[in-house]
Amino acid sequence: MPPTLKTLLKEITHELTQKEEIRETTHDSMRKATSLSKQAILLSHQKRLDEAKKQLEKAKDLITKLKETAKEYPAIIYGGMFSASLQEYSEACIFVRLLEEPRFVTPEEIGVPPADYVLGLADVVGEFRRLALDALREGDVEKGEKCLQTMDEIYVELEALDEAYMLVQGLRRKNDVARRVIESTRGDITQEVRRKALEDSLRRFEERQEKREKSKKG
Numbered sequence: 001m002p003p004t005l006k007t008l009l010k011e012i013t014h015e016l017t018q019k020e021e022i023r024e025t026t027h028d029s030m031r032k033a034t035s036l037s038k039q040a041i042l043l044s045h046q047k048r049l050d051e052a053k054k055q056l057e058k059a060k061d062l063i064t065k066l067k068e069t070a071k072e073y074p075a076i077i078y079g080g081m082f083s084a085s086l087q088e089y090s091e092a093c094i095f096v097r098l099l100e101e102p103r104f105v106t107p108e109e110i111g112v113p114p115a116d117y118v119l120g121l122a123d124v125v126g127e128f129r130r131l132a133l134d135a136l137r138e139g140d141v142e143k144g145e146k147c148l149q150t151m152d153e154i155y156v157e158l159e160a161l162d163e164a165y166m167l168v169q170g171l172r173r174k175n176d177v178a179r180r181v182i183e184s185t186r187g188d189i190t191q192e193v194r195r196k197a198l199e200d201s202l203r204r205f206e207e208r209q210e211k212r213e214k215s216k217k218g
Contacts (some may be wrong), residue, residue: 040052119174131186
């Protein structure tokens with residue numbers, strides 16, 4: 001006996017309600033994963049790398065569970081919000097690894113799609129600007145210049161990926177932003193180098209003057 005319309009609609013309502021609950025749960029997990037990745041970046045800037053890596057482990061667990069859910073509900077999981085979470089996670093993983101060693105972590109190592117990895121990589125430039133400015137405030141121009149070198153490397157390599165600009169939506173815009181960030185950072189470093197050179201020159205001049213004064217008195 002076929003189901004009545006009432007029974008049929010009841011089943012449909014149950015299925016829709018179930019999907020909505022899954023959607024709310026997964027979206028909450030996506031927001032948490034994004035937040036954890038942001039926290040990891042902040043902790044990294046505070047030189048608290050061990051704590052940063054713990055946050056990334058938590059984000060990784062959430063992302064792994066989301067991927068499992070995606071096998072049954074791909075339409076619910078895959079979309080703008082999940083992609084944004086993966087980009088933030090990629091950015092944090094790349095940044096933290098570069099602070100530990102001069103090596104770029106791969107998409108396979110962190111389990112993210114290539115497109116989200118590339119978009120996250122473009123955002124790493126902004127984090128290195130912040131690192132460079134912190135170094136300049138501490139008087140460490142050499143560290144600031146190393147940060148700029150990393151920024152340049154990321155930008156140049158992404159700029160060379162002509163096909164990627166057509167395949168990865170949003171990459172052109174992000175790399176344009178990266179270029180402006182790099183130029184601003186280059187200007188800040190150049191200004192600091194000139195300031196220090198002038199400061200050193202004045203100090204040497206004062207030291208020579210003191211020696212002359214002492215020689216006259218002697």
